[in-house]
Amino acid sequence: MKPENINDIQTSFTIQAKNFEDSNMNFSKQEYLDYIVHSIEPSSSDYVLEAAGTCVCGRSVAPLVQSVICLDATPAMLEIGQKEAEKVELIIWSLLMVLLKKFRFLMDILILY
Numbered sequence: 001m002k003p004e005n006i007n008d009i010q011t012s013f014t015i016q017a018k019n020f021e022d023s024n025m026n027f028s029k030q031e032y033l034d035y036i037v038h039s040i041e042p043s044s045s046d047y048v049l050e051a052a053g054t055c056v057c058g059r060s061v062a063p064l065v066q067s068v069i070c071l072d073a074t075p076a077m078l079e080i081g082q083k084e085a086e087k088v089e090l091i092i093w094s095l096l097m098v099l100l101k102k103f104r105f106l107m108d109i110l111i112l113y
Helices: 006-019 030-040 056-064 075-087
Strands: 047-051 067-072 092-100 105-112
Touching: 006 075, 030 056, 047 056, 056 067, 056 075, 067 075
Parallel strands: 047 067
Antiparallel strands: 067 105, 092 105
């Protein structure tokens, strides 16, 4: 079932998306990202799934793992993530719209290889 407020969520996060990469945001600070990467101990055989936003954590581990799948309900978030990934030459395989049965509403997926 699609959440009743999905349009409100997407509208709100579309407005916020441009600021998610700001280095003043806690989840975008390099110190935080380094801690996350160290804590999960990624392996080159790992597949990573991230509830993404702009996929800042996924982009941090992408060079160290097999692939990263980033999920978000707001296309603008993943578009920012894709642009940032391209800046550091992470290969973007696709930006897809899929229906996830478990969540039962439309989400975007960004897959980094």
